[in-house]
Amino acid sequence: MLMEIRQLSFRYGRQQVLRAVDACLQGGEVVALVGANGSGKTTLLQLLLGDLRPERGQLIADKALYARNSMAYMPDKPPLYPDWRVQELLLRLAAERGVGRDAVEKVLARCALQAVKNKKCRELSHGYKQRVCLAQALLHQPRLLCMDEPMNGLDEAQRSALRVMIAELAQEGMTVVLTLHDLADVAVLADRVWYLRAGRLFDLPLQAEKACTRWAVFSAI
Numbered sequence: 001m002l003m004e005i006r007q008l009s010f011r012y013g014r015q016q017v018l019r020a021v022d023a024c025l026q027g028g029e030v031v032a033l034v035g036a037n038g039s040g041k042t043t044l045l046q047l048l049l050g051d052l053r054p055e056r057g058q059l060i061a062d063k064a065l066y067a068r069n070s071m072a073y074m075p076d077k078p079p080l081y082p083d084w085r086v087q088e089l090l091l092r093l094a095a096e097r098g099v100g101r102d103a104v105e106k107v108l109a110r111c112a113l114q115a116v117k118n119k120k121c122r123e124l125s126h127g128y129k130q131r132v133c134l135a136q137a138l139l140h141q142p143r144l145l146c147m148d149e150p151m152n153g154l155d156e157a158q159r160s161a162l163r164v165m166i167a168e169l170a171q172e173g174m175t176v177v178l179t180l181h182d183l184a185d186v187a188v189l190a191d192r193v194w195y196l197r198a199g200r201l202f203d204l205p206l207q208a209e210k211a212c213t214r215w216a217v218f219s220a221i
Contacts, residue, residue, distance in 0.1 A: 001024055001025070001062065002026060002027045002062050002064075002143065002144065002175050003024065003025040003048070003060065003061045003065065003144070004024045004025075004060040004061075005021055005048075005057070005059055005060075006022060006058045006059075007020045007021070007022060007056060007057040008020070008021040008022075008054050008056070008057035008058070008059065009021070009054060009056040009057055010040070010043060010055050016199055017040040017043050017199060018040050018047075018196075018201070019198075019199035020057070020200075021044070021057070021200070021201040022203075023194060023201055023203045024203075025048075025175050025177070026175065027062075027143070027173055027175055028170050028171070028172075028173045028174065028175060029170060029175055029176075029192060030166060030167070030170045030176045030178070030189050030190055030191050031175075031176070031177045031178075031190065031191065031192045031193070031194055032179075032180050032189060032190035032192070032193050032194070033177055033178065033193075033194045033196065034180055034181070034186065034193060034194070035195060035196035035197060039196040039197060040196050041179045041196055042076075042148055042179065044194075044196065044201075045073070045146040045177065047059070048144070048146060049071050049073055049146055050071070051073075064143050065143060065144060069098070069141075070144065071142050071143065071144045071145075071146070072137035072138065072139075072140065072144070072145050072146070073145075073146050073147075073148075074134050074137045074146070074147040074148065074150055075133065076148040076149040076150075076152060076179075078129045078130060078132060079133075080129060080132060080133070081121060082120065082121050082122035083120055083121070083122065084120065084121055085117070085118055085119060085120055085121075086108075086113055086116055086117045086118070086121065086132055087104065087108065089121065089132070089136070090104045090107065090132075090135060090136060091104055093136050093139060094139050097139060099140050103139050103141075104139070107135040107139055110138065110165070111131040111132070111134055111138070111165075112131065113128070113132065113135060116128055126153045126154075127153070127155070127158045130150065130153070130154060130158075130162075134147075134162075134165075138169075141174075142174065143173075143174060143175065144174070144177070145169065145174055145175070145176045145177070146176075146177050146178070147166075147176065147178035148178075149179050149180070149181070150162060150178055151180065151181075151182060151185055159185070163185065163188055163189055166178070166189055170191075177194075192204065192205050
């Protein structure tokens with residue numbers, strides 16, 4: 001087990017966002033985090049990454065996750081420096097994280113960014129900005145990757161390429177937790193669904209379910 005979540009609760013002021021959440025993460029699985037806007041999906045990602053402290057509860061992680069650079073985050077809006085060139089940005093981030101130039105070359109290739117590596121970030125299309133944002137997350141080969149709405153604004157070809165990449169990352173042993181709205185993406189990608197509603201999390205394993213019955217179970221909650 002990569003991480004166990006026990007009775008996790010969180011609030012913003014008087015607003016209770018998460019209530020006694022229990023779940024677990026296994027190595028090499030893809031977890032789709034779904035729920036209405038404002039249901040707490042991004043908050044849960046930030047708790048998993050340690051960027052927020054829970055009101056109550058515990059996150060019990062495998063020792064591998066306590067190592068430096070063991071986790072990574074792909075936010076929904078890429079925080080790119082508009083006047084930096086793609087390769088320059090990745091090289092600076094690699095230096096900050098203690099990884100070499102070869103790591104930059106690998107993510108440029110993996111994310112199909114060679115053709116734009118000398119372009120300034122402000123010159124990129126939304127799809128390429130998303131690729132850069134993913135590339136920076138993969139620089140240090142994390143064990144846990146959290147992705148917030150990575151499919152937003154992508155055309156079907158870009159979505160298909162990203163689905164393939166996420167599946168490959170999981171096959172290589174990386175655990176991926178990503179927020180999604182499109183149930184077609186969930187059906188293709190997910191080993192497990194975390195469904196947030198009214199602060200509660202429903203953990204739905206999907207591998208053993210047939211596609212025709214998955215959504216009957218999901219929609220009945």
